[in-house]
Amino acid sequence: MPDVFWLWAGLPTTLQDALLALALLAPGLVAGIVVLRGLSPWPLVRAMLGRFSAANVVFVALIAISVGIGVGLTAQERGLRQGSALAAEKFDLVVAAPGSEITLMLAAVYLQPSDVPLVSGAQYAEIAATERVSLAAPIAFGDSHDGAPVVGTTADFVAHLSGGLAEGRLFETAEEAVAGAYAPVALGEALTPEHGHGPTAEDESHADFAYTVTGRMAPTGSPWDRAILVPVEGVWAVHGLADGHAPENAGRIGPPFDPDYFPGTPAVLVRSDELWAHYGLKSRFTRPDLMAFFPGTVLAQLHVIMGDVRAAMSLLAVVTQVLVTVAVLAGLMILTRIFARGLALLRALGAPLRYVFAVVWGYSAALILVGALAGLVVGLAAASVLSRMVTARTDVLVSATLGWPELHLIAGFVSLTLLLALLPAWSAVRRPIVPDLRA
């Protein structure tokens, strides 16, 4: 037994998934082979599908919609999880003043505005000077332009986030800006930041200040794609604060900052070139006056919490699926009764029970398979529409693709219903011939 376990565990996951799908499908396939072996009931099956085609279409639609809901939900849920994780990928370690990790993660990674306490100049200087810290970027949010967040940071962070610009160049003065891939500004455009976000943003509040867009980032699949990234010095200056540098360094942008002229930042994105060092850095900055967290981990925790919801949802999906399966069975019973006269004719003509059985089962199987395939299409279409809506609303790139869980769901459903389809076939051949013939 352990040998088998290790053999299984040693297989590539794709192979495991494929084998599982096959195993789920197997009972239905075996039933089909046993029922249909040596027979060709298809001309009659086609005739049955053609008769009462409206009823058949409704039935296929019922299966398609229920399978589609299951497929769509699982694909969408996974897409959402993967998309949100991808958006957090570039945020290795976030250091901030103590508070809620989730609030800060939402603010820093997903640019959901909120008021958080600030990291001081001394703290920032300490972080930036720590061994193995290769990037310590202040992230200052709170302003917006035309609904797009204006975020202050450093050119290094922009380069890190974008992995190379799509066009133009990084900002080099406090009056320049880099647009996110889908930010509503054009290259060369001058923009005035507004204080705050959305309808409460105070128009013209920073009217005396304008950024010129010098570059555009490549898409990152995160809300940063709609943001406008500016030097953090600009954000400070707009708010009438010191700009992080001593007077003798006026006009300079980017680190090092002078702690005495550092107005504070809500969050610092910290990165080391050595992956393993992140853990040390996290524990180092986890202390009474600072907190440090991996957004990816916080997100994973969120996903775990939501995992219970997910389990409840899967349970609901399964219950729905079971109900639909029962409905499918009842529907097949009724549809089969509609054909009772034709089936009685076949038997009166001397058709073997096996043949009549195969005709009824083949008819059911055709409806189930067409419905399940249509359900796959319906589910993926629904998931892709939903994904696009979520992406449009949150800028988290969600792409719902066909995965093994969906294939397993469909394989299980098809297999189960193909087995259940034996029941109407069985009951059809057990009916006495003459009453059906007279009907």
Add this chain to the structure above:
Amino acid sequence: MPATAASECPGLALSVTDLRVAAPGGRLLLSLPGLDLPAGRSLAVRGPSGAGKSTLLHALAGLLTDVEGAVRWGETDLLSLTDPARAAFRRARVGLVFQDFLLFEELGAEANAALAAGFAPASQRAAIRQRARSALDRLGLGGTSGRLAASFSDGERQRIAIARALAHDPAVILADEPTASLDRAAADRLIDDLVALSREDGRTLVVVSHDPALTERLDQSVEIVDGHLREGHHA
């Protein structure tokens, strides 16, 4: 009775003895002390509506379960067989025609006529299709084999049903009011065809009808009234 030797004739002789059919409730539907028909001959079963004609035909085809007595086709005692064996007997030996045709409307004329090819042994399928085609030709439906059954007139549909009854080359043809939905002229033509096609190949033919005109065209006739036999011979 003509002196046709049984060996020359592919038809089967019918011998019914002490046949009693009861309804599920117990009511006696049919009581037949005896009925004989030599191989290759034709029999008209007449009688008023509700007399038990269809019931007799169903019993002769081995379709009924609550039956006592014996129905012998040649050497075969049909009622002593199991359901699968009765089905096998019908499949090999019996052609059935019904009052309202019972065609698969979504199949073509030829597919309906060759329905038995779907469940016959593979070795016989081609022959069944071939015979279905030539029967359709004989019945004036050649060249229409692709048209769906639903598109034919009643008289034509009944011809398709007859082609279907002949396609597997049965020894016996049992027809239950095959002309009921046809007008006089169409009914006469159909009966002529049915009789001719049966006689040519020496098949035994039983036709149930309340049409008195039928009696003159077949070798023998019986009348059933209220589940009982009233015998009478023709010619």
